[in-house]
Amino acid sequence: MxxxxxxxxxxxxxxxxxxxxxxxxxxxxxxxxxxxxxxxxxxxxxxxxxxxxxxxxxxxxxxxxxxxxxxxxxxxxxxxxxxxxxxxxxxxxxxxxxxxxxxxxxxxxxxxxxxxxxxxxxxxxxxxxxxxxxxxxxxxxxxxxxxxxxxxxxxxxxxxxxxxxxxxxxxxxxxxxxxxxxxxxxFDYSKAVDGLRQILWGLIKKVVIADNCARYVNEIFLHSDYYSGSTLLLGALLFAFQIYGDFSGYSDIAIGTSRLFGFHLKKNFAFPYFSRDIAEFWRRWHISLSTWFKDYLYIPLGGSRGSVWSKIRNVFIIFIVSGFWHGANWTFIVWGVLNAIYFLPLLLTHENRVNTNVVAEGKSYPSVNEFLNILKTFGLTLLGWVFFRADNVQHALHYMARITSLSLFTVPKFLKMGGVYTTLMLIMIFILIEWKGREQQYAIAEFRFKQAKYMRWVFYLFLGFILFYYGDFNKTEFIYFAF
Incomplete structure (x- = not known):
């Protein structure tokens, strides 16, 4: 179901x-x-x-x-x-x-x-x-x-x-x-309402963001030989929002549903695409799995204690096992190795705990340095997602080779570019709402307007319109069901 x-x-x-x-x-x-x-x-x-x-x-x-x-x-x-x-x-x-x-x-x-x-x-x-x-x-x-x-x-x-x-x-x-x-x-009415609100946001993530992205991601990755580097980069970008919307959307619905029945589940995503380095990303992405591996594998192995060799070994073990947990394919193992390579310099230079607060906390905009670090981290993550999504390692390498070709500097061409532009517009709205609510448990947990109260209801009606007008209700399975 x-x-x-x-x-x-x-x-x-x-x-x-x-x-x-x-x-x-x-x-x-x-x-x-x-x-x-x-x-x-x-x-x-x-x-x-x-x-x-x-x-x-x-x-x-x-x-x-x-x-x-x-x-x-x-x-x-x-x-x-x-x-x-x-x-x-x-x-x-x-x-x-x-x-x-x-x-x-x-x-x-x-x-x-x-x-x-x-x-x-x-x-x-x-x-x-x-x-x-x-x-x-x-x-x-x-x-x-x-x-x-x-x-x-x-x-x-x-x-x-x-x-x-x-x-x-x-x-x-x-x-x-x-x-x-x-x-x-x-029964707690306020908790139930909060649960329904989180379910609403989770559904928008899934059927509006993830499932609309999936239409184009599947086509681009399936026929990657026929597309330019710019189009393949677009496909990787859309997959980044597909997997985030799909999986964090599931978590939001699960947590919101639990609140309807009086249960509290722990936060599983904390706006990971606003991370300023890979260490911060992994503290914010699939938190329950990262915590599980840290408590039951990484720390028993010695964690970040011991010699440099021990630290390197433990980091590679934790990321490779995490990759393998996701699926029986070498692409997931390569994805794990890639993230270990990203993470190691931060650990060895003791910079893996630098960004523990919310980015631009209490501010409307990030600094130029924060913004550039967010872009850099997202770019590294995007490279990893290509391996995560590809059918096999050869497919991923071929995909990356075409992205880095001169065709990267052409205008993306796709038969359904009108739909792609609409999806990109929805993603931009989504990013703005997520940024606005990044200090909360989920994006619309405590959405506040300085204007009259009716503005809040206008906002919810707007979300309802987005959900039912742009949502894909073809009962697409969640990506992580395969894991």
């Missing part, structure tokens, strides 16, 4: 009414209802994969339960490794099996050795990369004694399967989301 579908528009109010007016008297029943609604939501894609979620839930709940009773260090490690092997094993089979088999056979054929190894026709379960990491955070934190294991299987099941963020995050730590299922929720 897609957030940008009629199905969800029917599903959400029904669940909302039942949640607050039928099951609100009993916390346990309310949590049971959350689990049922979440399983129904996920089952609309493929009910067979519900068994994977249930299996992962049972394993990690059981491991946590046993860790509470086990004091022996070795046995505790065995329990932890059971959780790690099961969760990463599920990822390995469904997401990476064919990648490893294909590369394994290719490697042997390079040495004129033939081996028989067939790929499997495996369907990737939607959201598996998200909920496996979410349950892993629970067992790791319980193992490290950072939180008490739960004895409430229903609450734990609701934590794992919570439908707003089940299939594309944010990846919530158990220490933040799980305790919220223990407490009685009361």
């Amino acid at each position: 897609l957030f940008n579908s009629i199905d969800f528009a029917i599903f959400l109010p029904i669940v909302f009414i039942l949640y607050w007016f039928v099951f609100n008297k009993n916390l346990k029943l309310q949590n049971v209802f959350v689990v049922i609604a979440s399983y129904f939501f996920y089952g609309c894609w493929d009910w067979r994969f519900l068994f994977l979620i249930l299996f992962s839930t049972v394993i990690d709940y059981s491991v946590g339960f046993q860790l509470a009773k086990e004091a022996h260090k070795t046995k505790r490690k065995i329990l932890l490794w059971i959780s790690i092997v099961v969760n990463l094993g599920l990822l390995g089979v469904f997401k990476y099996y064919n990648f490893f088999i294909d590369n394994f056979t290719t490697m042997f054929s390079f040495f004129n050795m033939r081996i028989e190894a067939s790929s499997l026709n495996i369907v990737l379960p939607v959201g598996i990369s998200f909920y496996t990491f979410q349950t892993l955070s629970y067992t790791i934190d319980v193992y490290k004694r950072k939180m008490e294991p739960t004895k409430d299987f229903i609450s734990f099941s609701a934590f794992v399967s919570f439908f707003p963020q089940l299939v594309a995050g944010p990846i919530e730590k158990a220490s933040n989301l799980l305790p919220q299922f223990y407490k009685k929720r009361t």
Whole structure:
């Protein structure tokens, strides 16, 4: 079930009414209802994969339960490794099996050795990369004694399967989301309105920005051999806003929907395209995944402590693993390596924590230096997105070669340039609104006008017009469903 579908528009109010007016008297029943609604939501894609979620839930709940009773260090490690092997094993089979088999056979054929190894026709379960990491955070934190294991299987099941963020995050730590299922929720009108406002902005990001960009991005990348460098640069630019609108739009809808039910999910995007360096970009892009890798991989490896070699090693490990998490393709690994190369100079010169505040905080405009740094950071990010979007590494290199050719200095030519100009206009409006609200939780969280109150309603009517007039409601899937 897609957030940008009629199905969800029917599903959400029904669940909302039942949640607050039928099951609100009993916390346990309310949590049971959350689990049922979440399983129904996920089952609309493929009910067979519900068994994977249930299996992962049972394993990690059981491991946590046993860790509470086990004091022996070795046995505790065995329990932890059971959780790690099961969760990463599920990822390995469904997401990476064919990648490893294909590369394994290719490697042997390079040495004129033939081996028989067939790929499997495996369907990737939607959201598996998200909920496996979410349950892993629970067992790791319980193992490290950072939180008490739960004895409430229903609450734990609701934590794992919570439908707003089940299939594309944010990846919530158990220490933040799980305790919220223990407490009685009361309806808060102001939080609900805020949630609806964030859902509105998320929908605009998805159906107005991302899906309109996707029409031209798909055409340009598919037929990149036939376009000039300037047109290919335009395609990369549009993809940058497609992926940002698509993924941050999903996060906004997920967070807004959660607020309707009395839950607080952590911020997943913080206006990353206004970053002044790559380190700042990664503190603002897909925050939940970056935080997960930092807490459970980067810091255990030693982080930025130790020798220069250790620092370099750890940075490359974290970015390569992050790239590989996104998909079983060498393009994602190259994308990870590229970002590691961007990040390393900042780390080694101790400049990776320079820009921790909001750009031009309290001001209307950035300084010339801030503006140039934003452009530089966006340009580096744009190069990375070419590898992220390309079919393979060769395609990405060929795409980049054409961008850097003399045809870069020609006027972009595209059969549907009228539509492209409209999309660019929408992007400019989008950037202005994002800039205006960059100090808030999301762009329109506290949009204020010095004029009369009716201006606020004019603004919302304007957003509604943009949404329904320019929105693409063809039920296009979110990009991160493939990850």
